[in-house]
Each structure stands twice: as C-alpha cells, then as structure tokens.
Amino acid sequence: MADASIDQDVSIFQHNVSESLLILQSLRKLEPQVERAAKLLADALLSGKKLLACGNGGSAADASHLTTEFVVRYQADRRPYPAISFTTNGGDLTACGNDYGFDEIFARQVRAFGHKGDVLFAFTTSGNSENVLRALLTAKDTGVSTVAFLGRDGGSSSGIADVEFLVEHGVTARIQEAHKLLLHTICELVEVRLHAAANAGHQPLT
Ligand SMILES: O=C(CO)[C@@H](O)[C@H](O)[C@H](O)[C@H](O)COP(=O)(O)O
C-alpha cells in the first residue's frame, strides 16, 4: 500500500511548484519598479549613502541577507558598501521592544542610523506589520528613500514607499520567495551600475 504521507508530500510539493511558477511569471510586470529600485540604491551608494533594511521572521532574514550582499558581495569582486539590517542587533531589539514596544523596534533604528539620501528596504508579506509600517513612515519623515516589498493586498503599508513591489498572493512563504528573486535581481542590477561607475573612475573598484 502506498504511504499516504509521502503521497501528500508530493502533492504539496507539486502544488507549491505550480503556485510558484505562476507567481514568478506575474513578477515580469514589476520590471519598471525593479529598474527604479536599482537606480535609487546605486545612486545612493555611489554618493556615499547607505542601505537600511527591516522585516519580521523570514523577512528579517531577507533583510539581513540583502545587506550582506552589499557589505560583502553579491557576484562581483568589488569594494564593500555600507548596509545595515535592523533585525540582527539583540541589544537594540530587546531594549527597544522592552522599553518602547515592539512596534518601535525598526523606527527607532531608522532614527538612529538613517540620514537623508539613505535607502530603506522594508519587507512585510501582509503589509500590516506595525513595526515595518512605522519604519516606512519614519524614513519618509527623515528624508530616507523607501522601497517596500509587500504581499497580499499591500495592507496598511501600501502607497507609502517611493518604490513598491506587491506580490498579490495569499501565502507568506510564496510571497517571501518572490521577494527573494526581486531582491537578488536588484542586487545584480546595482552591481552592474557600481561596476560601471568604478570603470568610469568615479569609485574605487575594491
Ligand atoms: O517566514 C515565515 C513564514 O514563511 C514567518 O516567520 C513570517 O515571516 C512571520 O510570521 C512574520 O511575522 C510575518 O510578518 P509579515 O511578513 O506579515 O510582516
């Protein structure tokens, strides 16, 4: 007799692959936003500004994944660029959560580290995480440019950021996977721009 749990796993797997393919196809329409986000970030880095990033859970990991691509590298050997994920400093996160509330953990770091011309990449698959929403609003108040990676209907975070990516799907994991493709593509486009600037003598290559 067939093992029911294995059959079910295969079925879940096939379902997820099918869903993922549909979602990834739907991302093609976001190419203008991909180009705009890459230009925004490359221009900021080339003028000495920095990348900031935040998100909760899997999106916290995405925020930290993204900043590492710039502090270390994505594909090219090149100089490091300044990028800070607000999801990794246990002292800041616990003290701020404890003293001012979890909703403030990212906004406070935007106020601490954000300067005019920096760029904040904010990830929320529901669009409704209050701490991410407050980070976006604080960034706008501070003159920090914003790029929002959203899901579902965008929730309360929609319509705020300078560049917005909306993955219209109802499953958090699938949305996160789409966000990952978008952020990796932006990394690739930014590296092309950084490389071109270095070749033109505007920036050291390493
Ligand atoms: O990674 C996952 C689910 O795939 C979870 O950790 C997920 O990120 C968490 O539930 C988050 O708290 C969801 O927050 P958000 O994306 O709605 O802002």
Ligand SMILES: [Zn+2]
């Ligand atoms: Zn996850």
